[in-house]
Amino acid sequence: MTKPHPVIKPQPGILSIAPYVGGESAVPGANRAIKLSSNENPYGPSPRAVAAYAAAADRLAIYPDGGHARLRAAIAEVEGLEPERIICGAGSDEIISMLCQAYAGPGDEVLHTEHGFGMYRISALAAGATPVEAPEKDMRTDVDALLAACTERTRLIFVANPNNPTGTLVGADEIARLARLKPARALLVLDGAYAEYVRAPGYDAGARLARMRDDVVMTRTFSKIHGLAALRIGWAYAPDHVIDALDRIRGPFNLSTPALEAGEAAIRDLEWRETCALRNEVWRDWLAKRLAAAGMPCLPSEGNFLLAHVGAGRVERMDAFFKARGVILRKVAGYKLPEHIRITVGDEEACRLVAELAARFAREDQEGSA
Numbered sequence: 001m002t003k004p005h006p007v008i009k010p011q012p013g014i015l016s017i018a019p020y021v022g023g024e025s026a027v028p029g030a031n032r033a034i035k036l037s038s039n040e041n042p043y044g045p046s047p048r049a050v051a052a053y054a055a056a057a058d059r060l061a062i063y064p065d066g067g068h069a070r071l072r073a074a075i076a077e078v079e080g081l082e083p084e085r086i087i088c089g090a091g092s093d094e095i096i097s098m099l100c101q102a103y104a105g106p107g108d109e110v111l112h113t114e115h116g117f118g119m120y121r122i123s124a125l126a127a128g129a130t131p132v133e134a135p136e137k138d139m140r141t142d143v144d145a146l147l148a149a150c151t152e153r154t155r156l157i158f159v160a161n162p163n164n165p166t167g168t169l170v171g172a173d174e175i176a177r178l179a180r181l182k183p184a185r186a187l188l189v190l191d192g193a194y195a196e197y198v199r200a201p202g203y204d205a206g207a208r209l210a211r212m213r214d215d216v217v218m219t220r221t222f223s224k225i226h227g228l229a230a231l232r233i234g235w236a237y238a239p240d241h242v243i244d245a246l247d248r249i250r251g252p253f254n255l256s257t258p259a260l261e262a263g264e265a266a267i268r269d270l271e272w273r274e275t276c277a278l279r280n281e282v283w284r285d286w287l288a289k290r291l292a293a294a295g296m297p298c299l300p301s302e303g304n305f306l307l308a309h310v311g312a313g314r315v316e317r318m319d320a321f322f323k324a325r326g327v328i329l330r331k332v333a334g335y336k337l338p339e340h341i342r343i344t345v346g347d348e349e350a351c352r353l354v355a356e357l358a359a360r361f362a363r364e365d366q367e368g369s370a
């Protein structure tokens, strides 16, 4: 533990933040680990995005376009949105952080769901605000519980849909009900990090709601289906007044030129995106069946990951068993899910390996405990 300085101190609340713990990325002793801990795209980015990234190498001495004009235009064109209502951030993490900084401070509350994404809490605390957690029902976002947790101090409500780490989705009608009944002063933020994987009919990640209302924001990312997690590109679709506020606090050059150019190429490659979504659906559903057969039922997932119920006490052993064989999974006790493990849906080879290891682990673990 670092010792606090006697007089130089960060803002109140900062030292009570437990730093974000990402998925592990390496296994000591294994030279080629299969990383299934951070919901990255196993097929990587569109080859066009890689080419655009490389082509940007001859302009590194020049500041990037601080207005992100071409990337916003491309997103607007592909997603059918207005470019002036789009803002880009260094990952959607930065958008989440800017929203908290702009709308919540000491005495204010930032509401999120029980098993919600860890950055909501961290960004709320960093802004000096108080994170508040609403219970979920059967590991699904519960709109009634969110409404019950609202107070006159609620400034932001974060809902990831589908949620991470559960993978579950709530319907557009429920989300619309939340928007309608929440306190007028609270901004509703719909985090659509996994939107491109969702096949549910009528799902639009909240775009229509954000267009119609002046109190709803939709966030998206290039880190998941677009396979560009290393470049840090996220965006939000928001009402004009929110764009105006965020533009005042964001760093003027918060996205690099290689990121802007790769992002533009990636979002225009709809064929690559569809290929990845299709493969994900096929192998996710295949793997869910195999895990269930091995005694680890999974929640129905709309994302590129599965949340498997492994059972109390078995999580640590399973994690170690996989790690010893070069496969990194994600423990989610930090998300109040001590009996579950989250597994990113890899490519065919990775999924077959996970299925085989899960079956072996279940067999051997049972023999060991018999």
Ligand SMILES: *Cc1c(COP(=O)(O)O)cnc(C)c1O
Binding pocket: 039, 090, 091, 092, 093, 094, 117, 160, 163, 164, 191, 193, 220, 221, 222, 223, 224, 229, 232, 233, 234
């Ligand atoms: C992965 C993820 C993000 C994306 O974060 P980036 O900063 O864009 O990489 C946002 N929200 C949720 C729920 C996620 O799982």
